[in-house]
Amino acid sequence: DTLRFSHFLPPGHYFDNDVNAWGAALDEASGGELTVQVFPAGQMGAPADHYAMVRDGIVDVAWVNFGYTPGAFPIADLIDLPFSLEVPRDVASVAVNTWYAAYAGQEMSDVHFCLAHVGAPGALHSAQPITLPSDVAGLQVRPASGSMARFIADLGGSAVQVPATEARQAIERGVANAITFPWGSIDFFGISDAVPYHIADTLYYVGAGIVMNKARYEGLSPEMRAAVDSVCTSEWAVGVGASWVEFENNGRQVLADMGHTIHESTPEELAAWHEAAQPSYDRWAATMVAQGLDPQEIRASLDAAVDAAAAAQ
Amino acid sequence: MNRFLRAIELAASLMLGVVTLITFANVVMRFGFNSALMDSFDLTRMAQGLALAWGIAVTTHRSEHITIDGLWTLMGPRGRRVMDIVARVITGSFLLVLTLAMAQRAYRNMLSNLSTAELSIPIWGFHAAMTLGIALACFVVFASIRLVRNGGYTRGAA
Amino acid sequence: MSLTAIALAGFAILVVLLLIRVPVGIAMAIAGIAGFSLVVGIDPAISMVSQVAFNALTAYEFSIIPMFILMGTFAAKSDLSLEMFRASQAWLGRFRGGMAFSALVASAGFAAVNGSSMATAATMTRVALPEMERNGYDGALSAGVIAAGGTLGIMIPPSAVLALYGFITQQNVADLFIAGILPGLLGLACYASAILILGFFRPASMPVAGSSSWSEKLISLSRVWAIALLFGLIIGGIYGGVFTVTEAAGIGAFGAWLIGTLRGRLGVKATLECLGEALAMSAAIFTIVIGALTFGYFLTVTGTTTALIGWLANQPVGPYGVLTLILLGYLVLGAVMDELAITLLTLPIVFPVIQSLGFDPIWFGVIFVMTVTLGVNTPPIGMNVFVINSIARHISLGRIYRAVMPFIAVDLVRLLLLILFPSIALYLVY
Ligand code: NA
Ligand code: NA
Numbered sequence: 001d002t003l004r005f006s007h008f009l010p011p012g013h014y015f016d017n018d019v020n021a022w023g024a025a026l027d028e029a030s031g032g033e034l035t036v037q038v039f040p041a042g043q044m045g046a047p048a049d050h051y052a053m054v055r056d057g058i059v060d061v062a063w064v065n066f067g068y069t070p071g072a073f074p075i076a077d078l079i080d081l082p083f084s085l086e087v088p089r090d091v092a093s094v095a096v097n098t099w100y101a102a103y104a105g106q107e108m109s110d111v112h113f114c115l116a117h118v119g120a121p122g123a124l125h126s127a128q129p130i131t132l133p134s135d136v137a138g139l140q141v142r143p144a145s146g147s148m149a150r151f152i153a154d155l156g157g158s159a160v161q162v163p164a165t166e167a168r169q170a171i172e173r174g175v176a177n178a179i180t181f182p183w184g185s186i187d188f189f190g191i192s193d194a195v196p197y198h199i200a201d202t203l204y205y206v207g208a209g210i211v212m213n214k215a216r217y218e219g220l221s222p223e224m225r226a227a228v229d230s231v232c233t234s235e236w237a238v239g240v241g242a243s244w245v246e247f248e249n250n251g252r253q254v255l256a257d258m259g260h261t262i263h264e265s266t267p268e269e270l271a272a273w274h275e276a277a278q279p280s281y282d283r284w285a286a287t288m289v290a291q292g293l294d295p296q297e298i299r300a301s302l303d304a305a306v307d308a309a310a311a312a313q
Numbered sequence: 314m315n316r317f318l319r320a321i322e323l324a325a326s327l328m329l330g331v332v333t334l335i336t337f338a339n340v341v342m343r344f345g346f347n348s349a350l351m352d353s354f355d356l357t358r359m360a361q362g363l364a365l366a367w368g369i370a371v372t373t374h375r376s377e378h379i380t381i382d383g384l385w386t387l388m389g390p391r392g393r394r395v396m397d398i399v400a401r402v403i404t405g406s407f408l409l410v411l412t413l414a415m416a417q418r419a420y421r422n423m424l425s426n427l428s429t430a431e432l433s434i435p436i437w438g439f440h441a442a443m444t445l446g447i448a449l450a451c452f453v454v455f456a457s458i459r460l461v462r463n464g465g466y467t468r469g470a471a
Numbered sequence: 472m473s474l475t476a477i478a479l480a481g482f483a484i485l486v487v488l489l490l491i492r493v494p495v496g497i498a499m500a501i502a503g504i505a506g507f508s509l510v511v512g513i514d515p516a517i518s519m520v521s522q523v524a525f526n527a528l529t530a531y532e533f534s535i536i537p538m539f540i541l542m543g544t545f546a547a548k549s550d551l552s553l554e555m556f557r558a559s560q561a562w563l564g565r566f567r568g569g570m571a572f573s574a575l576v577a578s579a580g581f582a583a584v585n586g587s588s589m590a591t592a593a594t595m596t597r598v599a600l601p602e603m604e605r606n607g608y609d610g611a612l613s614a615g616v617i618a619a620g621g622t623l624g625i626m627i628p629p630s631a632v633l634a635l636y637g638f639i640t641q642q643n644v645a646d647l648f649i650a651g652i653l654p655g656l657l658g659l660a661c662y663a664s665a666i667l668i669l670g671f672f673r674p675a676s677m678p679v680a681g682s683s684s685w686s687e688k689l690i691s692l693s694r695v696w697a698i699a700l701l702f703g704l705i706i707g708g709i710y711g712g713v714f715t716v717t718e719a720a721g722i723g724a725f726g727a728w729l730i731g732t733l734r735g736r737l738g739v740k741a742t743l744e745c746l747g748e749a750l751a752m753s754a755a756i757f758t759i760v761i762g763a764l765t766f767g768y769f770l771t772v773t774g775t776t777t778a779l780i781g782w783l784a785n786q787p788v789g790p791y792g793v794l795t796l797i798l799l800g801y802l803v804l805g806a807v808m809d810e811l812a813i814t815l816l817t818l819p820i821v822f823p824v825i826q827s828l829g830f831d832p833i834w835f836g837v838i839f840v841m842t843v844t845l846g847v848n849t850p851p852i853g854m855n856v857f858v859i860n861s862i863a864r865h866i867s868l869g870r871i872y873r874a875v876m877p878f879i880a881v882d883l884v885r886l887l888l889l890i891l892f893p894s895i896a897l898y899l900v901y
Pocket of ligand 1: 623
């Protein structure tokens with residue numbers, strides 16, 4: 001039996017390799033009964049449609065970026081808020097996977113939830129020095145996500161909403177003078193010359209996950225369901241994307257070697273950033289309350305998951 | 314019917330003008346006032362979608378869809394009329410399926426609360442309005458079948 | 472049924488629907504849905520087509536298409552294309568084939584202020600074709616010249632397809648636009664040679680129109696400043712970093728409207744007509760994009776696309792051999808498919824192959840776009856030819872296709888030159 005897996009990164013990309021490794025593991029766990037056919041590069045649909053593609057059976061499995069469909073996964077939106085997870089990516093991924101498993105049934109009831117994780121840590125890169133949130137006022141920033149766009153607006157900057165494909169052009173031509181991006185992407189997209197200043201601290205993570213068509217999962221034999229479950233684990237939440245994250249994180253040294261300024265925030269500066277992020281959390285909490293959910297409890301359970309994941313390391 | 318479609322064409326044309334104006338205004342805002350219009354990215358896309366979906370109804374009404382006329386030109390008047398009717402029935406049926414499919418998708422997008430990135434405006438309303446444009450195109454095609462059967466329509470498959 | 476058999480069945484359905492004159496986009500969508508249903512299921516197929524429709528209609532990357540077309544309709548209504556044609560005619564009228572040269576030069580000039588080959592072809596059919604026929608030019612020959620001239624705009628910036636290439640492959644669109652200039656001018660020279668040769672063999676098909684006085688020549692030149700201004704604004708703005716390509720399309724459309732308004736050519740009524748015309752033309756294109764994407768997803772799910780490209784990349788023929796195979800494949804695809812759809816569907820897969828072979832991405836962009844857009848003038852689906860035929864109904868599709876063949880032949884020569892001498896594209900870039 002073949003499972004069609006869709007993602008939107010290029011073939012041969014680190015992430016594509018990780019997905020193929022995940023597929024090979026499933027193949028092995030199922031004794032060769034389940035094979036995974038990977039469709040990369042959004043060949044089966046647009047990035048923002050990946051959740052709906054699984055829900056409607058266009059593909060069987062897909063990697064979904066939760067932030068691409070604003071409004072659809074309000075609880076998961078917590079992941080994308082600034083400074084939500086101030087731990088390394090593997091700890092963050094395990095925490096997000098265990099934490100979100102409890103809520104996925106609520107928000108993603110029309111698919112079978114496999115795993116959740118985060119991408120590479122993202123930071124703020126700019127054409128001029130930035131140390132405090134107030135430095136962002138008046139700047140034009142290309143945000144990595146909707147959450148980042150709103151955060152930038154809170155700081156008095158303006159978000160230049162261009163797709164990733166136009167990001168390079170926007171930065172290079174001075175249409176934007178700062179960008180929120182993972183480290184390796186700066187040099188990879190050829191914009192390192194335009195943004196020589198960086199803040200070392202992790203500003204944000206992007207939440208994502210693997211989901212499977214519900215009918216397809218429930219139609220499998222108990223043994224095959226167990227095989228699928230065996231690759232829907234915290235271990236794989238870290239494993240899928242691990243080589244990509246490694247590449248991104250190495251990018252920081254690449255930039256340092258180019259003589260870029262990578263600023264480590266002082267505790268006072270960090271406190272100012274946290275305070276500046278508060279409106280983001282207030283907005284999220286208001287959405288939770290409006291839906292009859294308890295924001296404090298949800299946030300506390302994420303923090304508990306982070307502590308547990310960090311302790312297990 | 315014709316006056317109604319003229320009104321649709323006017324509205325869709327103005328919408329295309331709005332898309333262009335927002336794009337232009339965004340550059341002016343950025344340089345003149347160092348700020349961006351909130352949600353201009355998503356709202357421009359939705360306006361574009363509305364203009365084009367209603368534009369498909371207009372194009373259908375004007376018989377300006379691109380067709381391959383090779384076989385049709387070889388046919389006599391009767392053959393052409395038969396082909397016109399068959400092509401219209403097929404085209405209309407497809408547009409009917411597309412209308413229902415889009416309506417279903419718009420409904421699902423409403424259930425899943427899909428909204429714009431910055432102002433959190435629900436997008437299912439835009440999708441429903443686009444669906445109406447395709448529904449109108451479907452109606453136009455089926456209405457024109459009667460004209461073809463009466464021999465009053467000679468150009469365009471849909 | 473095997474996946475290959477289903478893919479073939481999909482093509483068969485498509486051909487039958489096209490023959491009975493179902494609109495191209497709708498025929499592709501129906502064949503795509505039918506095939507996708509066979510492979511995956513009917514409900515997913517229907518969900519897929521709705522998704523494709525919403526996505527295509529609201530895609531940010533596609534907003535350049537209606538806006539570049541709108542710029543073209545405003546520019547045409549402001550008589551920019553007519554003035555360009557008249558100015559060329561004043562200078563070239565005394566030569567045999569002078570009107571054909573003028574149509575080419577005017578196409579090139581008009582192409583510099585709009586991003587769509589169909590818009591150029593449509594405008595020049597209205598502006599140049601009647602005058603050429605009135606002067607005793609063979610109708611089919613004139614239509615062929617206009618069809619060829621329309622493709623000049625694909626290389627001469629701004630170009631919707633080159634911009635789309637840049638978006639998908641993350642290349643600098645300004646560089647791509649600059650890279651298109653010399654190949655575009657080379658195209659102009661190649662087509663002019665083709666007209667010289669045709670004029671030598673069939674002088675009666677292109678009579679000499681007569682010469683103009685020097686004052687007429689100079690006055691005609693003074694009228695074309697608006698095109699230079701608009702071109703400078705768009706290309707300068709993109710290159711100088713004032714705005715992105717998508718924004719440039721909006722600025723260009725607004726600028727063309729402003730020029731027309733200042734000249735008193737674009738009142739409320741004329742503006743609305745232009746908007747309506749651009750809307751109808753865009754909607755026709757988007758119907759095809761929706762159909763092409765639907766059909767493309769069907770081909771993808773059968774594995775046909777990937778298998779074909781994988782096979783190509785693994786041929787033991789060296790980088791240039793693989794490049795040749797890929798380009799041959801694109802020539803075939805271009806003959807039957809819309810260039811926007813080809814770009815969207817195949818580039819994400821083909822581009823990594825090209826990069827791994829070590830070819831320059833800007834240069835490949837020029838080669839790629841030129842190859843797939845050759846098909847706009849070839850049967851069975853030649854969009855430019857359809858557009859010209861839809862305006863000039865008295866010249867049959869077959870006659871236009873035959874008339875455009877010499878220009879296709881010189882285009883193949885131009886393509887070869889670009890492959891052998893990459894600096895034609897890259898000289899102005901690096
Ligand atoms: Na052009
Ligand atoms: Na063709």
